[in-house]
Amino acid sequence: MKVTGLLYDQTRRSACGWAVFRITYRDGSNLPNRLHSVRDCSHRDAKRYTFTYRDVYQVELKVCSEATSRPSLTCQYAGTWKTLYLSK
Numbered sequence: 618m619k620v621t622g623l624l625y626d627q628t629r630r631s632a633c634g635w636a637v638f639r640i641t642y643r644d645g646s647n648l649p650n651r652l653h654s655v656r657d658c659s660h661r662d663a664k665r666y667t668f669t670y671r672d673v674y675q676v677e678l679k680v681c682s683e684a685t686s687r688p689s690l691t692c693q694y695a696g697t698w699k700t701l702y703l704s705k
Contacts, residue, residue: 618673618702623663624655628682633658636666637688639698641675648674654688676702 626634634657641650657664677698683689 618671618676619667619669620653620676621665621667623665624657625663626657626660628660630660632682632684635681635683635688635692637679637681637692638668639675639677639679640670640673641677642670643672643674650675652688652693673702674704675700 620638622636624634624636628634636655638653638655639650640653641648651670653668653670655664655666677700679692679696679698681688681692683692
């Protein structure tokens with residue numbers, strides 16, 4: 618599955634906009650997941666992103682605003698995920 622899009626950072630200058638994707642894929646009879654994160658600190662222009670995964674079962678998205686180099690545990694685990702794709 619190929620995921621493409623634009624991330625707009627509409628935070629204050631002290632933070633960056635994050636799009637955190639949780640990709641659940643098939644591995645035999647298991648459904649493990651991986652995180653794929655996109656960060657934009659431009660405060661003006663959109664950041665384009667594209668990534669590809671194979672054997673995808675589900676794609677979920679969470680948007681955060683943080684001044685960190687990686688999404689925090691709070692960003693990753695607090696709140697709810699928005700389902701973008703679910704395989705039949």
